[in-house]
Amino acid sequence: MxxxxxxxxxxxxxxxxxxxxxxxxxxxxxxxxxxxxxxxxxxxxxxxPGKAELVVEVFRGLVGREVQAVEQAADGPGDLIDRVVAIVETFANRALKAPRLAFALLAEPVDAPVEAERLVFRQVFQQAFARHVTEAVKAGVLPPQEAAITAAALVGAVAEVLVGPLSAGVASADTVPNLVRFTLRALGADDAAHS
Amino acid sequence: MxxxxxxxxxxxxxxxxxxxxxxxxxxxxxxxxxxxxxxxxxxxxxxxPGKAELVVEVFRGLVGREVQAVEQAADGPGDLIDRVVAIVETFANRALKAPRLAFALLAEPVDAPVEAERLVFRQVFQQAFARHVTEAVKAGVLPPQEAAITAAALVGAVAEVLVGPLSAGVASADTVPNLVRFTLRALGADDAAHS
DNA sequence: CGAAGTACTGAACCGTGCTTCACTCCTTGA
DNA sequence: TCAAGGAGTGAAGCACGGTTCAGTACTTCG
Incomplete structure (x- = not known):
């Protein structure tokens, strides 16, 4: 059975x-x-074996789903910069659609084993960003920069901007567009080219 | 007595x-x-009255100290953009000098009452950023932008970039300079003008 | 000096939530 | 049909840490 x-x-x-x-x-x-x-x-x-293992497995599953969605969005059409924007948009929109869950994954206090998993979660996203940023810098469409720092900063920026609406319950309609504009500036991309 | x-x-x-x-x-x-x-x-x-009140008071004291240091740095010489940079630099350098404590204030899991205080902590910093950004936009030295979003994103970015080194124990010597460069780009400032 | 009051002690108490284990029930195969 | 074994039960056990309180020591004042 x-x-x-x-x-x-x-x-x-x-x-x-x-x-x-x-x-x-x-x-x-x-x-x-x-x-x-x-x-x-x-x-x-x-x-x-115990509660920790159960919750960690739950985390892994949920994070895997998010990562997959983001990776898929990043593989869509458009140039290199569009891909980074797609990551931000996808991540933010999904988070705002399931606020309680997103808050739990991003910011809610948890105990050590789960916290460790959360760190992995963020690192995976950072690596996704970093990969595309590195490529875009190499291609000359973004100015030279430390991709790892940019990636970490972007993950933090997106999370922080979202956590407010997430815990408050309401997000303005233009939170995501504003976040995208911030992202474009932070990357060093021409604003005009990607409105 | x-x-x-x-x-x-x-x-x-x-x-x-x-x-x-x-x-x-x-x-x-x-x-x-x-x-x-x-x-x-x-x-x-x-x-x-209880543990919560004790810890919250500790938090408030520590946060007050950090906020004061940052405000003071922002009141130093230099143009409007220099001030935002000063906030980032001061905050980051202080955090890296007391890593364990910074991690506790920024990211370590805590229970609800203290978490609420941490939210206040971050909001105070956001407001400090937002004030200077708004002013700089009005003066025309930064492009138009939603100051609240920029401020939240910068707080998140700085925190995230620091948490890595903070929990890992070691920060590269150019973490802060890189963070400053990211900040300048994110604000929409001319990189060249503020190396 | 003695009584009254107050700071202080720290071991016991209690609530919370994970974990265990002796027991029941159901399926399986002869 | 009926043992045998494993799946499933749920209440009791246990650890942890904040909180309490009866008792002690010290200080102050009449």
């Missing part, structure tokens, strides 16, 4: 995602997740 | 700062702080 076993496991992960999306990390207690999955608390430990 | 009373209070606050600087928030338990201050745990509750 391997299928059934995996089904339970999936149910637990799905329940954790649901609780995380609705109530943030606080709702993600072992008892809560088990109840939501329609399983006893004890059963959680049949599938996961 | 008012003086003595205040002395105890100060000792507790100082002990909390010391522990925060050395071990981060984890070391800031009531028992730990009391021991460090040479006081019993019970006495903590003579001076503070």
């Amino acid at each position: 391997q299928a059934r076993l995996d089904a339970q496991r999936e149910a637990l992960l799905a329940a954790a995602v649901a609780l995380l999306s609705e109530q943030g990390y606080a709702g993600c207690s072992v008892v809560g997740v088990a109840a939501r999955a329609g399983v006893s608390t004890g059963s959680v430990y049949r599938y996961f | 008012q003086a003595r009373l205040d002395a105890q209070r100060e000792a507790l606050l100082a002990a909390a700062v010391a522990l925060l600087s050395e071990q981060g928030y984890a070391g800031c338990s009531v028992v730990g702080v009391a021991a460090r201050a040479g006081v019993s745990t019970g006495s903590v509750y003579r001076y503070f």
